[in-house]
Amino acid sequence: MGARETRQQIVDVADRLFYEQGFETTSFADIAASVGLSRGNFYYHFKTKDEILDAVIVQRVANTRSMLMAWEQEAVSPTECIRRFIRILIANRPKIMAYGCPVGTLCNELAKLKHVAKDDATGPFALFRDWLGRQFVRLGRKKDADALALHLLMRSQGIATLATAFGDVDFIDREVADMEAWLHSQRPASPNADSLQPA
Amino acid sequence: MGARETRQQIVDVADRLFYEQGFETTSFADIAASVGLSRGNFYYHFKTKDEILDAVIVQRVANTRSMLMAWEQEAVSPTECIRRFIRILIANRPKIMAYGCPVGTLCNELAKLKHVAKDDATGPFALFRDWLGRQFVRLGRKKDADALALHLLMRSQGIATLATAFGDVDFIDREVADMEAWLHSQRPASPNADSLQPA
DNA sequence: GTCTATAATCCGATAGAC
DNA sequence: GTCTATCGGATTATAGAC
Numbered sequence: 001m002g003a004r005e006t007r008q009q010i011v012d013v014a015d016r017l018f019y020e021q022g023f024e025t026t027s028f029a030d031i032a033a034s035v036g037l038s039r040g041n042f043y044y045h046f047k048t049k050d051e052i053l054d055a056v057i058v059q060r061v062a063n064t065r066s067m068l069m070a071w072e073q074e075a076v077s078p079t080e081c082i083r084r085f086i087r088i089l090i091a092n093r094p095k096i097m098a099y100g101c102p103v104g105t106l107c108n109e110l111a112k113l114k115h116v117a118k119d120d121a122t123g124p125f126a127l128f129r130d131w132l133g134r135q136f137v138r139l140g141r142k143k144d145a146d147a148l149a150l151h152l153l154m155r156s157q158g159i160a161t162l163a164t165a166f167g168d169v170d171f172i173d174r175e176v177a178d179m180e181a182w183l184h185s186q187r188p189a190s191p192n193a194d195s196l197q198p199a
Numbered sequence: 200m201g202a203r204e205t206r207q208q209i210v211d212v213a214d215r216l217f218y219e220q221g222f223e224t225t226s227f228a229d230i231a232a233s234v235g236l237s238r239g240n241f242y243y244h245f246k247t248k249d250e251i252l253d254a255v256i257v258q259r260v261a262n263t264r265s266m267l268m269a270w271e272q273e274a275v276s277p278t279e280c281i282r283r284f285i286r287i288l289i290a291n292r293p294k295i296m297a298y299g300c301p302v303g304t305l306c307n308e309l310a311k312l313k314h315v316a317k318d319d320a321t322g323p324f325a326l327f328r329d330w331l332g333r334q335f336v337r338l339g340r341k342k343d344a345d346a347l348a349l350h351l352l353m354r355s356q357g358i359a360t361l362a363t364a365f366g367d368v369d370f371i372d373r374e375v376a377d378m379e380a381w382l383h384s385q386r387p388a389s390p391n392a393d394s395l396q397p398a
Numbered sequence: 399g400t401c402t403a404t405a406a407t408c409c410g411a412t413a414g415a416c
Numbered sequence: 417g418t419c420t421a422t423c424g425g426a427t428t429a430t431a432g433a434c
Contacts, residue, residue: 226426226427226428227427227428227429228426228427228428238428238429239429239430239431239432242428242429242430246429247428247429248428
């Protein structure tokens, strides 16, 4: 197998294990074993654990960016775009209930570790924030677009944390419905801003 | 020093370190050094790390319970009670921005570890949930009291996570104000339910 | 109740053969 | 590029002197 494929496998496995087990808990041996690699060979691809973390964060940011770009091209209205963000909680419900949000939990862990990559880990958050803000601008809420974006991000994080803690399957549904009701109560400043949205 | 005082010191230090560094990251040596105890003597008081975790959780639940009982006796109206809960975010802002919420971050960590104390760690959440639910019942919202309680808990968790991630000092103020506005928009079903509340 | 000494294990990381 | 072997250090935990 080529070095590039092996490296990609390592990043994919590390991405999953950092999410499911946490960054510090996941050892080189865990990743190597899950890839089917010897510990020794591992260091041919990554010199330190922090290098793997950087690679995982870079990949998450890239994946998030391309997902958001695709959503913006597929979904016609800003309201529909925002709704797609909200529905992440439904689409990923099983994993969220087991492990929380990949971004939020990693940020929390790295903050406690005072890790150098602490700020880099917020990258996906920053992308969501900018993208959601852009949707609210399109909705005619230019003045408070960023605050509204942070508000939605805040809600999704709170829902993820409580869903993990309580393991209540109905809770996510209820709060997602409440978020969508909130979204539709946000009246656009200019009446035609979301004219393409159905009904 | 007596065994009880030493044990109490260990629990206090462990409580702080589990919060600031995380549970797994904190070693026996860390706790022992911070108390000023040798590693060997440590095992006289606690046999395993899980025993310390249990003691920390028990103490947190006890502290939360007495805090909520005191609030209920001091604050006259349910609205004022709920507002005290919301204001936790202001009172603990510096620590929250550095380390997040002690309960939420511990629950997240233990969930990833599939730790046996995973469910016990939600104890303070359950207390807040019941207590907030009781306030909403007093407000005349008996039917959806629990959902409203979870909604407030959810918001406080989301605010804590984003405050830690972005380090934005104004964000907490803005969202706390929004929470209080939300609270006052929750009309009581029976008009005199919150009659003791000032203005 | 407190200490030193130490066992057993696992960690991240390196060296070197193939 | 992959392997085995291993180092130095940190970890949880125990035994036993004082």
